[in-house]
Amino acid sequence: MHNCTETKERLIELVLDGRPVEASELNACAECRAEFDALNMTLRMTSRLSETAAAPAESYWSGYHERLRGKLATTPNPSHAEKQRRKEKLGPLFETMRLCVRTQVRVPLPLALAVIIACLALGVFAFRRTETPVAQAPLLVHVPVQVPVVQEKVVTRVVYRDRRSSSRNSRRAINDDAQTESTFAKSRKPSTDEIPASLNGFKPTDGIKLTVIKGGSPYEK
Amino acid sequence: MADSDTELIKRAQAQDLDAFCLLAERYARRIHLLASHYCQNTQDAEDLSQEVWLKAYQAVQTFRFDSSFYTWLRRITINTFLNHRRSNFFRWRGQSTVVQLLSIDLDDSGELVGSSSASPENIYNKLLFENVVNALAELTASQRLAFLLRHYEGMSYDEIANAMNCSTGTAKKGVWRAIAKLRARLSPDSHEPEPLIDLASEY
Numbered sequence: 001m002h003n004c005t006e007t008k009e010r011l012i013e014l015v016l017d018g019r020p021v022e023a024s025e026l027n028a029c030a031e032c033r034a035e036f037d038a039l040n041m042t043l044r045m046t047s048r049l050s051e052t053a054a055a056p057a058e059s060y061w062s063g064y065h066e067r068l069r070g071k072l073a074t075t076p077n078p079s080h081a082e083k084q085r086r087k088e089k090l091g092p093l094f095e096t097m098r099l100c101v102r103t104q105v106r107v108p109l110p111l112a113l114a115v116i117i118a119c120l121a122l123g124v125f126a127f128r129r130t131e132t133p134v135a136q137a138p139l140l141v142h143v144p145v146q147v148p149v150v151q152e153k154v155v156t157r158v159v160y161r162d163r164r165s166s167s168r169n170s171r172r173a174i175n176d177d178a179q180t181e182s183t184f185a186k187s188r189k190p191s192t193d194e195i196p197a198s199l200n201g202f203k204p205t206d207g208i209k210l211t212v213i214k215g216g217s218p219y220e221k
Numbered sequence: 222m223a224d225s226d227t228e229l230i231k232r233a234q235a236q237d238l239d240a241f242c243l244l245a246e247r248y249a250r251r252i253h254l255l256a257s258h259y260c261q262n263t264q265d266a267e268d269l270s271q272e273v274w275l276k277a278y279q280a281v282q283t284f285r286f287d288s289s290f291y292t293w294l295r296r297i298t299i300n301t302f303l304n305h306r307r308s309n310f311f312r313w314r315g316q317s318t319v320v321q322l323l324s325i326d327l328d329d330s331g332e333l334v335g336s337s338s339a340s341p342e343n344i345y346n347k348l349l350f351e352n353v354v355n356a357l358a359e360l361t362a363s364q365r366l367a368f369l370l371r372h373y374e375g376m377s378y379d380e381i382a383n384a385m386n387c388s389t390g391t392a393k394k395g396v397w398r399a400i401a402k403l404r405a406r407l408s409p410d411s412h413e414p415e416p417l418i419d420l421a422s423e424y
Contacts, residue, residue, distance in 0.1 A: 012400060016371055042404045046372060048346075049258070049353045056253070056263070064249065068271050069242055072278055 007032045015039045156211050226290050233281050241281065245274050248291055252298055258369050259302055261358050269305060273298045295374065299366070299384045306362040356406035360399050367395035368403075 007025060011032065014021050026033045056064075224232075224243070232240035252273055257266035276297050284293055357365055366385065370376045371392075376384070381392040 012397060016396075017375075038404055038408050039400065042400065042407050043372065045349055045407050046353055046357075046403060049350060049357075061249070064253070064267065064271075065242065065246055067267075068245055068249075068274055069238075071271060071275060072238060072241065075275055075278060 002028050002032075004029060004032055008035050011036050011039060015043055227286070230281065230284060230286075230290060233278075234284070241278055244290070248294055249274070251291070252294065255295075255298060255369060255373065256302075258357065258373065259362075259365060260305075261354055269301060270298075273301050276301060296384060299370070302362075302366055303385065306366075352407055353403075356403050359406060360402055364395045364399040364402070367392055368399035371396045 002025075007029065011021065015036070021036060026036055224240075226244070226247075229240045229244045233244060249270065253266060253270045256270040256273070257263065260266055260269055273294070277294055280297070284290070360368065363385070367381055370381045370384065371378070378389045378392045378396070381396075382389045385392060
């Protein structure tokens, strides 16, 4: 199936590349044929431009090359331009340093390298020696620090209410109470033993926490 | 035996001005032709092509023999063209050039002067030159450069796109638009080639 758009696209490329175009394809469509002829003629005309008037005469070229040579001679050569660029880049300070280091005495390269390596080795050796660790006594500084401490005591008293009205279990309760007391005494901390039974002589602090447990008897319901 | 390009380039890289001038003599015509097609003016073409050689001389030490010398030189040429396009360097004197050329062959009364240059073929060539120069002058700088690289240098669209720093579609569009304009200007009936313009507009 003939497609004019595709054919014209292909025709442009074929004409630009100077490749042959199939006659059957062109004969199938009058519009494509006209397009091809017009393209061919246009590009042939532009091609002839370089063959005819655009090319200068031979006498022109001798003058052209003379002028070019004159311009090239006045242009700084690449290595000089590179040196100039580097000089501007490094700056005057570095250039002065470089001039100071420069020597007029010619030194053989192996000798210069040997001297540089020896200097480097000595430098590394000296650096390592100074770097050896020295045992130092730990420095202790005593600084008295006052820490405010809030004096607070918590007194916990366990009060058992003795109910002697119960005649039936009185003896048993007494025994049990004694046993419980002894058990409790055993479980108490030793510091609580030092607390006096009464509050006489005890200087109260800012706060006292007193816990009263009512009905502490294990048989009370 | 003439020195090879490689030999001359190596000598030029070693700051041999004579070797570089020999290289310039080998390739100057191609570069000048491209420049004259691009800027449509003899003086501008000379200035531009000589600037290309000055840049090449400055950069010859960077040539690494990865491509041919002409490919490398053409890249410098295209960059120089593009730089000048941005700076409006060209003077666009195509019309005056044509008038000057025609005045060689015509006297005050308009009659042809001389026998050799007044042949019908010469007159036809000069008229053809006038038409083509004017048609090329009507293209934009990008279109003209893309067309020259495709038509005269035979570069692919990818190569043109790479050289002009644009996409392949843009390069193809530039070439097709240039051809459409040239065809409209140069065809005998001078009618607008609608199908080709439509085709170029698709890219």
